[in-house]
Amino acid sequence: MSGPRLNIFPTRMAQTTMKLRLKGAQTGHSLLKRKSEALTKRFRDIIKKIEEAKLKMGVVMQVAAFSMAEVNYIAGDISYQVRENVKSAQLRVRAKQENVSGVMLPSFEQYSEGSNSFELTGLGRGGQQIQKCKDTYTKAILTLVELASLQTAFVILDEVIKLTNRRVNAIEHVIIPRLENTIKYIISELDEQDREEFFRLKKIQTKKKEARAIVEKAEFASAAQRELDEAESQPADILQADQDEDIIF
Numbered sequence: 001m002s003g004p005r006l007n008i009f010p011t012r013m014a015q016t017t018m019k020l021r022l023k024g025a026q027t028g029h030s031l032l033k034r035k036s037e038a039l040t041k042r043f044r045d046i047i048k049k050i051e052e053a054k055l056k057m058g059v060v061m062q063v064a065a066f067s068m069a070e071v072n073y074i075a076g077d078i079s080y081q082v083r084e085n086v087k088s089a090q091l092r093v094r095a096k097q098e099n100v101s102g103v104m105l106p107s108f109e110q111y112s113e114g115s116n117s118f119e120l121t122g123l124g125r126g127g128q129q130i131q132k133c134k135d136t137y138t139k140a141i142l143t144l145v146e147l148a149s150l151q152t153a154f155v156i157l158d159e160v161i162k163l164t165n166r167r168v169n170a171i172e173h174v175i176i177p178r179l180e181n182t183i184k185y186i187i188s189e190l191d192e193q194d195r196e197e198f199f200r201l202k203k204i205q206t207k208k209k210e211a212r213a214i215v216e217k218a219e220f221a222s223a224a225q226r227e228l229d230e231a232e233s234q235p236a237d238i239l240q241a242d243q244d245e246d247i248i249f
Contacts, residue, residue, distance in 0.1 A: 005181040010189035018186065022179040029171040036164045038101040043157045046150050053147040060140045067133040074129050091138065093145055103160050105153040110145045 008014050092113050097104045 003181040004178050005185050006178060008182060008186070010186040010193075012190070015183065015186045015190065018179055018183045022176065022183065025171055025175050025179060029168060029176065032164055032168045032171065035101045036161060036168055039103065039157055039161050039164065042100050043154070043161060046154050046157065050147065050150045050154060053143060053150055057140070057143050057147055060136070060143050064133070064136040064140045067129070067136045071129045071133045091141055100157075103156070105156055106149070107153070108145045108149045110142050 006018075008018070090112055091110060093108050093110055096107050096109060098107050099105075
């Protein structure tokens with residue numbers, strides 16, 4: 001039988017086991033194939049979102065840089081005031097997970113915590129520009145968090161899709177053909193055993209017929225010989241004679 005196969009003794013039980021394994025491999029191949037297709041679709045959507053997020057990030061960071069330049073021009077350098085007033089981060093990021101076809105993808109979410117630590121900054125001058133700069137950088141952080149989520153999901157999905165495709169190819173091109181070749185080998189060996197058994201039974205039946213014929217022939221000859229011997233050994237019956245012999249006085 002051409003092609004690689006498993007080293008197994010050809011029996012009916014082995015044939016049943018191989019058929020069950022083949023069915024399981026085909027079911028697993030179908031499930032992994034659908035999983036790969038679903039992950040690939042999500043992967044392409046993430047690529048589009050990453051491209052959009054990067055373009056958006058470039059625009060937002062450009063606006064934020066100009067806004068910061070306006071603040072420095074109107075209010076002067078406020079970095080010292082910010083360092084003195086801000087003791088902890090107001091914008092924080094938390095992670096959650098999303099299940100996509102059995103793959104847990106991390107997703108980052110921005111939220112605010114605490115009060116505005118430098119709400120009085122810019123009270124003398126440039127307060128409107130400072131608030132505008134703050135809002136602009138808040139939007140930039142939000143876009144950055146979104147981009148980080150997409151980029152992390154991109155890396156994870158890329159590895160999972162490669163692993164899933166390798167499993168699909170291994171099942172399709174290695175495991176399933178090997179099981180099919182094994183089943184074909186078992187079927188051919190069982191058919192050969194059936195043919196040998198049929199030929200053996202036929203030969204035994206022919207031998208039995210020949211032996212029975214010889215026995216019957218010998219019994220028939222023996223019965224015929226016994227009848228002949230019995231006929232020769234019996235005395236003549238005078239009552240059944242056709243005519244009597246003449247008696248001379």
